[in-house]
Amino acid sequence: MLKVLTEKAGLSCAHGGRVGLEASQDLVRIQGVPALVRPDLLDRPIRACPHATPANPPCFRTVSVDEAASYSSFVFIEGKPLAKLSATGKTDWSKLGIVPFSAGAAGQDFVTVGE
Structure with a gap:
């Protein structure tokens, strides 16, 4: 069982x-x-990414979400699956969309959902 993500969840780029x-x-x-539900993890701003180089800016946005890892296949709100603590995806760093983001904290301690 994984915790459900809320607006207070802690997600960060790598x-x-x-x-x-x-x-x-x-x-x-x-x-x-x-x-949080689908599509709340997609196209989200990233603040204070410290990894800027002369050739590449820092991470600015999430650009893709691993649907299976990020959203419940059992629990839906208004037809949209709940986001869960195993959420992962990619950011726009270096315009290649290769730097991952992930959830470190759910933002709540009570509600869980099956894989």
Whole structure:
């Protein structure tokens, strides 16, 4: 069982930049905070990525999401699967979309969902 992600979840790029989160639904809240669903992890801003080089800017946005790892196949809100703690994807770093992002904290401690 994996915890469900909320707007308070801690997601970051591989360099340590913080992914900004905003829920697209407001129907379900956990501890007063909206739960995340598909597509809430895609095209999200990344703040304070420290890995800039003269040739490459830092990570700015999430560009892809691993659907199987990131979203429940069992629990849906308004037809959209819940996001879970195993969430992963890629960022736009170096325009190649190869640097991963992942979840480190769910933003809540009570609600879990099956793989």
